[in-house]
Amino acid sequence: MLFRSQNTRVYRELGITDAYHPLTHHQHDAAKIEKVLKIDRLHTEVLAYFMDKMKSTPDGDGTLLDHSMIVYGSALSDGNMHVHNDLPILLAGGGSGQLKGGRHIRYNGTPMSNMLLTMLDMAKIPTEGYLDPKYSDATGKLDILTL
Numbered sequence: 001m002l003f004r005s006q007n008t009r010v011y012r013e014l015g016i017t018d019a020y021h022p023l024t025h026h027q028h029d030a031a032k033i034e035k036v037l038k039i040d041r042l043h044t045e046v047l048a049y050f051m052d053k054m055k056s057t058p059d060g061d062g063t064l065l066d067h068s069m070i071v072y073g074s075a076l077s078d079g080n081m082h083v084h085n086d087l088p089i090l091l092a093g094g095g096s097g098q099l100k101g102g103r104h105i106r107y108n109g110t111p112m113s114n115m116l117l118t119m120l121d122m123a124k125i126p127t128e129g130y131l132d133p134k135y136s137d138a139t140g141k142l143d144i145l146t147l
Contacts, residue, residue: 006021007019007020007021008020008021008022011038011039011042014035014038014039014042016035016038016039018032018035020036020039023035023036023039024036024079024080025079025080026080027080028080036079047070047072047090050070051065051070051092051093054068054070054093062094065092065093065094066093066094066096066097067093067094067095067096068093068094068095069091069092069093069095069099069119069122069123070090070091070092070093071089071090071091071115071116071119072089072090072092073087073088073089073090074087074088074089075087075112085109086108087112089112089115091115091119095119095122098122098144099122107142110139110142111137111138111139113130113136113137113138114138114139114140114141114142115142116138117130117131117136117138117140117141118141118142118144121141121144122144127141
């Protein structure tokens with residue numbers, strides 16, 4: 001997790017003195033949108049740096065990235081309108097040979113918690129009870145072959 005999406009951090013290093021979260025409620029103001037894009041670009045650069053470090057770190061028969069699963073994205077596809085569907089999510093890493101990279105997969109109408117439940121299962125973490133609506137909106141696990 002790089003940061004809390006509702007944070008009030010300012011990014012003085014980018015010349016931005018407005019708090020991040022209020023900027024995402026940009027109301028189609030081009031200047032605010034440009035600031036959000038600069039901040040989001042910084043976040044993706046930090047992610048790329050992190051994954052490069054993992055890729056260059058030996059781990060057993062591969063690299064740390066080969067043996068990891070990294071989720072990057074947002075709980076909203078449109079912060080301005082608080083839209084919760086069509087989430088822009090990146091799942092990176094090899095998952096110890098369980099994940100196939102270099103693809104774009106679209107899961108229309110599928111809760112993100114299904115992916116997280118599948119990742120727990122791939123990591124051999126017990127998932128009993130996670131399909132209980134009291135605890136999750138998951139409707140089931142994803143087909144591991146599509147990940």
